[in-house]
Amino acid sequence: MGKRVALEGNEAVAEAMRQINPDVVAAYPITPSTEIVQNFAQFVSDGQVDTNFVAVESEHSAMSACLAAAVAGGRVMNATSANGLALMWEILYIVSSMRQPVILTVVNRALSGNINIHCDHSDSMGARDTGWVQIFAEDVQEAYDNLLQAVAIGESMDVRLPVMSCLDGFLLSHSYELLEVESDEAVREWVGPYKPLNPMLDISDPKTFGPLDLYDYYFEHKRSQLDAYPPAKEAIIAEGKRFGEAFGREYGLLEEFMTEDADFVMVALGSTCGAIRDVVQGLRDNGVKAGLLKVRAFRPFPAEEIAAALQGASAVAVLDRSASYGAHAGPLYAEVTSALYSYGKQVPTNNYIYGLGGREILPDDLEQAFGDLQKVAESGQPAEPVSFLGLRE
Amino acid sequence: MAQMTEVRFHGRGGQGAKTAGYILAVAAAEEGWNINAFPEYGAERRGAPMKSYVRISKDPIRLRSGVRHPNVVVVLDDTLLATEHVTDGMEPGAVLVINTDQSVEQIREQLASPDVNVFVVDATQIARDTIGRPIPNTPMLGAMAKAADLVELDSLKRAVDERLGGKLSQAAIESNYAALQRAYEEVHS
Numbered sequence: 104m105g106k107r108v109a110l111e112g113n114e115a116v117a118e119a120m121r122q123i124n125p126d127v128v129a130a131y132p133i134t135p136s137t138e139i140v141q142n143f144a145q146f147v148s149d150g151q152v153d154t155n156f157v158a159v160e161s162e163h164s165a166m167s168a169c170l171a172a173a174v175a176g177g178r179v180m181n182a183t184s185a186n187g188l189a190l191m192w193e194i195l196y197i198v199s200s201m202r203q204p205v206i207l208t209v210v211n212r213a214l215s216g217n218i219n220i221h222c223d224h225s226d227s228m229g230a231r232d233t234g235w236v237q238i239f240a241e242d243v244q245e246a247y248d249n250l251l252q253a254v255a256i257g258e259s260m261d262v263r264l265p266v267m268s269c270l271d272g273f274l275l276s277h278s279y280e281l282l283e284v285e286s287d288e289a290v291r292e293w294v295g296p297y298k299p300l301n302p303m304l305d306i307s308d309p310k311t312f313g314p315l316d317l318y319d320y321y322f323e324h325k326r327s328q329l330d331a332y333p334p335a336k337e338a339i340i341a342e343g344k345r346f347g348e349a350f351g352r353e354y355g356l357l358e359e360f361m362t363e364d365a366d367f368v369m370v371a372l373g374s375t376c377g378a379i380r381d382v383v384q385g386l387r388d389n390g391v392k393a394g395l396l397k398v399r400a401f402r403p404f405p406a407e408e409i410a411a412a413l414q415g416a417s418a419v420a421v422l423d424r425s426a427s428y429g430a431h432a433g434p435l436y437a438e439v440t441s442a443l444y445s446y447g448k449q450v451p452t453n454n455y456i457y458g459l460g461g462r463e464i465l466p467d468d469l470e471q472a473f474g475d476l477q478k479v480a481e482s483g484q485p486a487e488p489v490s491f492l493g494l495r496e
Numbered sequence: 497m498a499q500m501t502e503v504r505f506h507g508r509g510g511q512g513a514k515t516a517g518y519i520l521a522v523a524a525a526e527e528g529w530n531i532n533a534f535p536e537y538g539a540e541r542r543g544a545p546m547k548s549y550v551r552i553s554k555d556p557i558r559l560r561s562g563v564r565h566p567n568v569v570v571v572l573d574d575t576l577l578a579t580e581h582v583t584d585g586m587e588p589g590a591v592l593v594i595n596t597d598q599s600v601e602q603i604r605e606q607l608a609s610p611d612v613n614v615f616v617v618d619a620t621q622i623a624r625d626t627i628g629r630p631i632p633n634t635p636m637l638g639a640m641a642k643a644a645d646l647v648e649l650d651s652l653k654r655a656v657d658e659r660l661g662g663k664l665s666q667a668a669i670e671s672n673y674a675a676l677q678r679a680y681e682e683v684h685s
Binding site: 109111220242273274278280281375377378380381465466 | 533
């Protein structure tokens with residue numbers, strides 16, 4: 104049985120890392136994920152883990168060291184935010200191309216400039232095409248649970264992909280909440296020992312990693328990488344179910360809250376889903392058929408499942424906590440509407456960009472968006488494809 | 497939405513408003529409540545005004561925006577009255593506990609909403625006498641326990657032990673208990 108304790112989001116993530124006891128952590132701390140690395144370094148120093156902790160001089164080096172340790176045959180973890188993730192860019196692609204299941208906690212924070220330490224999703228969204236699995240947490244319990252599952256998903260033998268376990272900066276990383284922390288034994292049994300695949304340090308069976316790969320084979324290799332993502336989707340579902348069987352909290356690609364008969368559905372990522380639940384409940388109490396579709400896995404993107412979940416809706420709002428500069432709308436909106444189009448569902452869909460740089464999202468803002476949807480459903484047309492919540496104009 | 501108690505701490509970086517929120521949250525959790533506590537930072541720096549928030553409810557707490565309509569406000573430093581709108585969103589009769597050597601009447605004159613229920617205590621002096629340093633957060637929790645009747649003093653003591661036990665010596669924990677107790681006794685309206 105787990106223990107119900109109060110922890111800050113960063114403390115909960117560090118606790119999960121302690122329980123997982125990875126072979127290598129190479130990290131360069133950055134706000135608001137600093138305490139993850141700080142607390143974990145303390146565990147190393149106190150002998151509570153067997154991890155080889157590599158202190159490096161930048162995030163580029165951190166991810167390079169993680170890649171090398173993973174290729175050598177170790178279970179590898181790391182944590183970062185915003186500009187730290189941006190500095191890892193080049194190596195993120197190489198980790199996924201080399202199919203190394205490195206686990207990275209991303210505490211979501213706005214990218215510079217201007218300089219801002221608070222939450223938005225521009226860092227993770229910028230990394231959405233790097234080939235990493237991306238899972239978003241709604242609360243501290245999920246941040247803890249997701250990290251354990253990230254290990255199992257990434258290490259599945261037919262997946263072998265790196266995973267970003269994302270949680271909202273400050274809103275979750277510095278939020279003090281009650282959660283179930285499972286016992287060390289139960290976690291270690293659930294996660295299991297690391298099973299290396301083609302480890303470089305197996306010198307009886309030499310292999311080549313990261314060679315020159317020009318127009319004769321690069322395309323085929325990239326094509327074979329694409330084959331990893333449908334199994335990753337299956338692994339997210341299977342491990343979410345296995346987690347539920349072990350600990351009583353089941354997870355999937357999406358979470359539907361009152362969507363079954365909903366006319367108006369809001370689609371969102373991360374901690375804002377909490378406030379949306381309250382607003383949906385309030386609208387339901389007043390006879391409005393509102394619902395929430397929480398996207399837990401953004402990569403691989405559950406396009407078919409989202410289209411199915413929105414099948415009965417008469418109007419949809421997609422909330423984006425980042426902007427896609429030069430695009431016609433925010434990234435989540437673009438993918439959700441593309442999914443609807445691909446799977447033959449036509450429904451008026453509004454895009455709301457909110458919360459950049461930590462701007463608060465209030466229940467009033469969410470109610471206003473649901474109000475828009477009622478008007479949109481009557482007219483059959485989105486009033487404005489993109490609008491903003493909580494912005495002074 | 498079901499009944500929820502919302503608390504807002506006003507302090508300066510380094511005075512322990514964030515830790516005070518966490519200790520209150522642990523104490524409330526010990527008594528069986530759902531809790532959520534979080535700080536509101538600008539850029540973190542010592543001496544700058546900051547806020548921290550605590551929500552306490554029987555139902556799960558999902559809202560993560562700052563507390564706009566507090567039932568209880570705790571002010572760790574009376575110089576904040578010159579720049580911070582500490583009574584913002586407070587209903588008449590809501591509880592304001594302030595660390596000050598001024599009288600209730602003197603404080604009331606400086607408030608934008610003088611109809612709140614003002615409690616005063618000299619938590620800085622109590623902290624100097626008991627803990628040996630002018631850190632007002634634990635005595636202010638003792639004062640709040642009396643003024644707002646949210647949690648029991650014993651729950652706060654256990655929470656201090658749980659939250660600070662790993663960082664402080666047993667003697668330092670005992671001095672924090674003494675600070676809680678004395679502020680609980682000395683706070684008045």
